[in-house]
Amino acid sequence: MELDVLNAVLKPKSIAVIGASATPGKIGYTVVDNLVTSQYEGAVYPINPGASEILGFKAYPSILEVPGEVDMAVFTIPAKLVLNAIEECGKKGVKGLVVITSGFGEVGKTDLEREMVEIAHRYGMRILGPNIVGVLSNSMKMNASFAPTLPLPGKGALVSQSGALLIAIDMSTFTRRVGFDKLVSIGNMSDIEFADLIEWFDQDDDTTSISLYIEGLKNGRKFMEVSQKATKPIIALKSGVSAHGAAAAASHTGSLAGAAKVYGAAFEQAGVIQASDLNNLFDRSLALSLQPPMNGENLLIITNGGGVGVLATDAAERYGIPLKFAPEDVQAELKKHMPEFGSAKNPADLTGQASAEWYENSVRNSFAHPWVDGLTVLYCEVAVTDPMDVAVGIKRAIDESGVKGKPLTVSFVGGEKTEAAMQWLVEQGIPAYDDPDSAVNAMAALREYALMREHDATFTKADTSSAKEKAMKIIAAARADGRDALTEIEAKKVFEAYGLPVPKCDLAATEAEAIQMANTIGYPIVMKIVSPEILHKSDAGGVKVNIKNAEECRQAFNTIMENARNYNPAANLHGVVIQEMAPWGTEVILGSINDPTFGPTVMFGLGGIFVEVLKDVTFRVAPISEKRANVMVNEIKSAPILKGVRGEEPKDRAALAKTIANYSNMVFDLIDEVSESDANPVIVYEEGQGVSVVDARMILKK
Ligand code: COA
Secondary structure, X not given: OHHHHHHHHHOOOEEEEEOOOOOOOOHHHHHHHHHHHOOOOOEEEEEOOOOOEEXXXXXEOOHHHOOOXXXXXXXOOOHHHHHHHXXXXXXHOOOEEEEOOOXXXXXXXXXXXXXXXXXXXXXXXXXXXXXXXXXXXXXXXXXXXXXXXXXXXXXXXXXXXXXXXXXXXXXXXXXXXXXXXXXXXXXXXXXXXXXXXXXXXXXXXXXXXXXEEEOOOOOHHHHHHHHHHOOOOXXXXXXXXXXXXXHHHHHHHOOOOXXXXXXXXXXXXXXXXXXXXXXXXXXXXXXXXXXXXXXXXXXXXXXXXXXXXXXXXXXXXXXXXXXXXXXXXXXXXXXXXOOOOOXXXXXXXXXXXXXXXXXXXXXXXXXXXXXXXXXXXXXXXXXXXXXXXXXXXXXXXXXXXXXXXXXXXXXXXXXXXXXXXXXXXXXXXXXXXXXXXXXXXXXHHHHHHHHHHHOOOOOOOOOOHHHHHHHHHHHHHHHHOOOOEOOHHHHHHHHHHOOOOOOOEEEEOOHHHHHHHHHHHOOOEEEEEEOOOOOOOOOOOOEEEEEOOHHHHHHHHHHHHHXXXXXXXXXXXXXXXXXXXXXXXXXXXXXXXXXXXXXXXXXXXEOOHHHHOOOOEEEEEOOOOHHHHHHHHHHOOOHHHHHOOOOOOOEOHHXXXXXXXXHHHHHHHOOOOEEEXXXXXXXXXXXXXXXXXXXXXXXXXX
């Protein structure tokens, strides 16, 4: 149903332009002119109260006077006139509105924007925009925008939150040889947002990949959900990742740009491939729109130049697909198509005297070999070959190999002739780049896509309803007590309910209770003051460690209570925690935030200087599977410390991953109650020895 409504803006059978103008230079003129130039085949109805004909079309004073049905209305009238015109569109039965007009949320007029959406929804209409360039579709021959022309035809769709950037991308599709079927400007996203378009493109037969330029998402969870389900590759370039950039993005679109690390984490979890910059977005979009994923780690490179071969080898390592030597039989085949002094290892160097025929034969023989998961062919323009002959040979070899489902990327370095050859290759569905680095990066994107598709597809959060019930009781009791933070012991009880390994502990209100509990837990023990008013327990002299017997326990109890009373006479002292003393190991920390875009989000890192100075932390949006928690454990820079360096035993990373996953369930379940929490430190022991959450903190929402 929803998708049907979106057809109105992406595949409309008829278009009205409200604010169409006969005056060249006006946006209302350009949009009608563009529909003519792009040879749009549906009906076009210019709406203008003062004109009878515009660019050969009969014009109407109001949409209500149009005789036929109207699927889509493009708005090019000033903002103050928009509401009334939308009401008329509703009465007319228009389905989709493309509001080019600026002057809404981006300049603080959020009420006007909201009202516009309310009216549209009342009539079941959806809005693209406002503050956009429009919609362009090659397969629809529709340039419903004020961008100069339809993009170079291609198979992908691109959605941009910046209008100016969309126009720039549109025009550069020709010089970069990267075509798109559709370009959509999404602007303020008052109604239709990225998630809607991803869903629509995923079912559209004319779209093979979905590229996004994102400044800030409105609903991060919905974006993740839809992206996870999508069957086509999604590539995103997120801007506003620096603090200054974020401020610029916020003022530009009126939306908030989220923290770079959280966006990166969410993209990874949602199976969205990231682009590092605009060039990279083009490179990756081209490959993902034309080629299948790389379903294994063996990349073979064939070249006629040692230099580009080395550059590509470096790039392969940098982008996570390091080269391995090809097996003997692959080498033997390759050797047949190179001189004595060539190299059949990997990269296979056919040498500068390589003919188009050598290229063709070596590609034909290697591409079909089961060891090869992906092939990158590099060519430097030399006088002994014509680039077009090489291109044609590569294409023929691939076709004749009969192999389907394996990716190929190409890089030709040279002059005008190589440009023409690459243009031809792209038209044949083979992504071709003028830089070996780009060809390898594009292959890396195809590898990332394959890995993402394997990852966690079946993950669903464990049922934690009984843990949640216990937690809610503890939280309710603290609230009833007028508090907005749990005491350490309460927090630990909540953590424990979620399966987090906390040391044995209990709360002693009297000296006698303390001794009795210590005897039950077993020495040595740690003793800490429990008071909602004393957060920094050590500063208050409220912590004693390594208590070895009943006498030390008695003394410690009294000293701690006295120190606390002196530190803050008004403090409400609940007593002293008697806690099993956890042996020391490697310190890590877990924390949680409620991200404005993605909601409950978990942070993990090594403790001490690693978090404070090096900021060596990683994030994922909760809930997190154990498998993904394991990725977190292994992706921080200081991961080798957990793997065991310099003769140290490896640490229990499996137990740590389980702890992160359980912690994420807790953070997810309690997001409406808890504003932040942390487990700091968590001690990780050697493999098989588990972990211990030594300290726990939980602040409630006010
Ligand atoms: N229905 C239909 N047409 C109407 C109308 C109505 N109710 N009221 C007025 N019009 C006509 C006008 O008479 C005019 O036609 P004309 O040239 O024959 O006189 C036409 O609609 C446009 O109105 P005008 O007042 O001339 O506006 P404009 O062309 O100067 O500006 C916008 C209109 C939408 C372009 C402008 O308000 C705007 O928002 N510009 C920024 C757009 C932008 O950059 N968006 C993308 C950002 S990335």
